[in-house]
Amino acid sequence: MGAFLVRLLFQGIVTLLVVSIIIFVGVFAIGNPLYVLVDPSAPAEVVQETLRQLGLDRPLHEQYVRFVLSALRGDLGTSYVHALPSLELIASRLPATLELVVAGLVIAFLVGVPLGLLAGYMANNWLARLISSLSILGISLPTFWIALIMIIVFSLELGWVPTGGRGDVATVLGIETSLLTASGLAHMALPALALSLFPLALIIRLTRAGVREHNRMDYVKFARAMGISPQRILVSYVLRNILIPIVTMMGLIFGTLVAFAVVTETVFAWPGIGKLIIDSIKVSDRPVIIAYLLFVVTMFLVISFIVDLITAALDPRIRLVKAS
Amino acid sequence: MQDLSPIAATHREPLLKVRGLSTHFTTVSGTVQAVDGVDFEIGHGEVVGLVGESGSGKTMVGFSILGLIDPPGRIAAGKVVFEGNDLVGLPERELRGLRGRRISMVFQDPLTTLSPTMRIGRQMTNVIAAHQAMPMADARQHCRDLLGKLGIPSPDERMHAYPHQLSGGMRQRVCIAMAMLNRPSLIIADEPTTALDVTTQAQILGEVRKLREETGTSFIWVTHDLAVVSELADRLLVMYAGQIVEQGSVETILNRPLHPYTKGLLDSIPTNNPDAKRLPQIPGSAPPPGIGIEGCKFRPRCGFATDTCLDKPDLKILEGTRAVRCFHPQYDVEHPLTEAMS
Numbered sequence: 001m002g003a004f005l006v007r008l009l010f011q012g013i014v015t016l017l018v019v020s021i022i023i024f025v026g027v028f029a030i031g032n033p034l035y036v037l038v039d040p041s042a043p044a045e046v047v048q049e050t051l052r053q054l055g056l057d058r059p060l061h062e063q064y065v066r067f068v069l070s071a072l073r074g075d076l077g078t079s080y081v082h083a084l085p086s087l088e089l090i091a092s093r094l095p096a097t098l099e100l101v102v103a104g105l106v107i108a109f110l111v112g113v114p115l116g117l118l119a120g121y122m123a124n125n126w127l128a129r130l131i132s133s134l135s136i137l138g139i140s141l142p143t144f145w146i147a148l149i150m151i152i153v154f155s156l157e158l159g160w161v162p163t164g165g166r167g168d169v170a171t172v173l174g175i176e177t178s179l180l181t182a183s184g185l186a187h188m189a190l191p192a193l194a195l196s197l198f199p200l201a202l203i204i205r206l207t208r209a210g211v212r213e214h215n216r217m218d219y220v221k222f223a224r225a226m227g228i229s230p231q232r233i234l235v236s237y238v239l240r241n242i243l244i245p246i247v248t249m250m251g252l253i254f255g256t257l258v259a260f261a262v263v264t265e266t267v268f269a270w271p272g273i274g275k276l277i278i279d280s281i282k283v284s285d286r287p288v289i290i291a292y293l294l295f296v297v298t299m300f301l302v303i304s305f306i307v308d309l310i311t312a313a314l315d316p317r318i319r320l321v322k323a324s
Numbered sequence: 325m326q327d328l329s330p331i332a333a334t335h336r337e338p339l340l341k342v343r344g345l346s347t348h349f350t351t352v353s354g355t356v357q358a359v360d361g362v363d364f365e366i367g368h369g370e371v372v373g374l375v376g377e378s379g380s381g382k383t384m385v386g387f388s389i390l391g392l393i394d395p396p397g398r399i400a401a402g403k404v405v406f407e408g409n410d411l412v413g414l415p416e417r418e419l420r421g422l423r424g425r426r427i428s429m430v431f432q433d434p435l436t437t438l439s440p441t442m443r444i445g446r447q448m449t450n451v452i453a454a455h456q457a458m459p460m461a462d463a464r465q466h467c468r469d470l471l472g473k474l475g476i477p478s479p480d481e482r483m484h485a486y487p488h489q490l491s492g493g494m495r496q497r498v499c500i501a502m503a504m505l506n507r508p509s510l511i512i513a514d515e516p517t518t519a520l521d522v523t524t525q526a527q528i529l530g531e532v533r534k535l536r537e538e539t540g541t542s543f544i545w546v547t548h549d550l551a552v553v554s555e556l557a558d559r560l561l562v563m564y565a566g567q568i569v570e571q572g573s574v575e576t577i578l579n580r581p582l583h584p585y586t587k588g589l590l591d592s593i594p595t596n597n598p599d600a601k602r603l604p605q606i607p608g609s610a611p612p613p614g615i616g617i618e619g620c621k622f623r624p625r626c627g628f629a630t631d632t633c634l635d636k637p638d639l640k641i642l643e644g645t646r647a648v649r650c651f652h653p654q655y656d657v658e659h660p661l662t663e664a665m666s
Binding site: 217218219221222223224225226227228229232236237240241314315316317 | 390392420421422423424425428429431433436437438439440441442450451454455486488489499502503
């Protein structure tokens with residue numbers, strides 16, 4: 001386990017370094033943020049002074065070295081717009097996005113796995129076919145469109161839930177959460193549901209395919225030959241074996257949803273991290289963009305580590321300590 | 325391994341009576357008759373070897389008895405009378421109650437028959453829990469005892485292991501133990517030692533024989549290996565292309581095979597032909613499933629075939645349990661048999 005962690009940490013550092021160079025060059029290529037920040041009609045001396053203050057007058061490699069050195073001290077730059085450290089900005093917006101994504105994934109898992117098991121087990125009855133068809137819809141319909149329809153139906157027509165915003169929040173351990181207030185839950189219901197549809201459809205299809213594949217395997221037939229009930233075979237034999245690819249996929253989806261929840265957050269005016277990054281790109285707020293992208297990379301590294309741990313717990317044949 | 329075991333004498337009805345069993349698979353290219361009108365009986369405490377090449381339908385006979393034929397396959401005709409009840413057409417719930425309790429099965433490949441993510445002990449106790457309410461501690465004790473009897477060292481540790489931590493031989497012992505947990509009266513063993521090395525095979529055969537004498541369980545031992553089955557079985561059924569072509573006691577079939585196919589099988593065992601430069605083999609290969617052959621199904625590969633063989637031969641009963649499906653049974657040929665069968 002120790003050797004595994006060290007190897008992983010080393011891989012993570014190399015990945016971050018490479019990605020930071022790509023990001024830095026990429027963002028540099030977008031153009032000089034100066035003309036967004038300074039009034040074009042300002043005197044030349046003011047422009048020069050701002051350039052110097054922000055360090056934008058230096059060549060690319062010098063800017064990068066300065067960035068890395070301060071990053072090592074935990075400083076990823078200060079937002080040009082908000083005049084706050086960019087990490088702090090991200091941290092302040094992250095909880096809203098995280099709880100939305102987690103809620104969406106929990107819905108997707110809790111609904112998707114049983115439906116997928118049902119669809120896989122029943123093979124050819126009408127309910128199974130209905131579930132399969134709906135899952136194709138869930139994959140192919142664009143999220144923003146479904147989100148808008150949901151707002152029209154559930155907020156405007158039926159008036160069950162608000163159209164947008166985050167509602168009241170409760171503070172637990174210094175983190176604001178919507179999960180503990182009635183208003184917060186009502187505000188979260190629609191965006192979480194909208195966000196869950198895509199992973200839900202994927203989980204249904206993955207589970208269904210897994211069940212159908214595994215039902216033909218010897219270990220299932222042997223369990224049947226031993227008289228073990230179909231429900232038990234499905235849940236404690238088959239599900240356990242097909243959970244591994246499902247967990248791997250959920251890890252990837254989790255990262256993708258946090259990083260790119262922009263659309264859903266925009267539709268529902270959810271004050272999450274997606275809105276922050278869109279605003280920052282609009283005004284070329286370089287430090288925030290860079291910090292955000294690095295944060296996303298780090299998050300994926302952490303997620304894949306957690307997925308490895310869960311997979312190893314599910315499948316006794318995978319041993320993390322093999323390297324030692 | 326004489327005649328039937330003493331228990332059999334006290335029962336009039338055989339334990340299992342299969343009559344006209346036909347299992348068909350419907351595919352896009354037509355109907356495949358995997359099992360084509362099979363009749364046989366298994367007495368109480370009897371071990372019957374079911375012998376034949378790959379694809380002869382022996383495994384399908386096993387699955388048909390248990391009602392484990394999945395679509396597109398189905399039992400098209402016939403009866404499977406077990407302990408007085410016909411199992412064909414029995415509701416799934418009742419079949420499930422019989423499987424693993426009254427009739428069990430052991431599969432060919434022990435590497436794939438156990439769930440890879442569940443501990444051995446749990447998989448074993450599940451088999452008990454499926455059929456009876458037994459306190460967990462008792463169930464585990466019962467499993468441990470049985471594993472021990474099957475020659476598994478330190479069964480306690482093995483119960484905590486996952487399948488991949490055990491060797492193939494160990495895993496097959498676990499499967500056999502699972503099949504025996506609820507003391508079934510019939511076990512269908514589908515080539516259980518084929519995937520194992522010879523030493524392990526011999527050990528397992530010995531252990532099964534010992535346990536069988538203790539419990540009086542009947543066996544259908546499916547195999548293509550005549551040497552294995554001659555050590556274990558009382559009686560043999562020889563299958564070819566979904567039909568039984570010859571049956572009789574082990575001794576008579578090995579010493580005086582009547583069907584040209586059986587004779588060919590025996591000739592192709594090296595120890596039966598120590599002087600041959602080249603081992604004789606049956607010409608051609610088993611007909612691919614779905615290919616209809618007029619008359620005797622072995623005719624295209626048979627050296628004794630005549631025009632008579634264009635008719636369908638019946639399984640003619642000669643004396644007692646001895647029967648052969650052939651127009652030209654090979655009475656006159658003195659077979660070069662051999663003690664070397666064992």
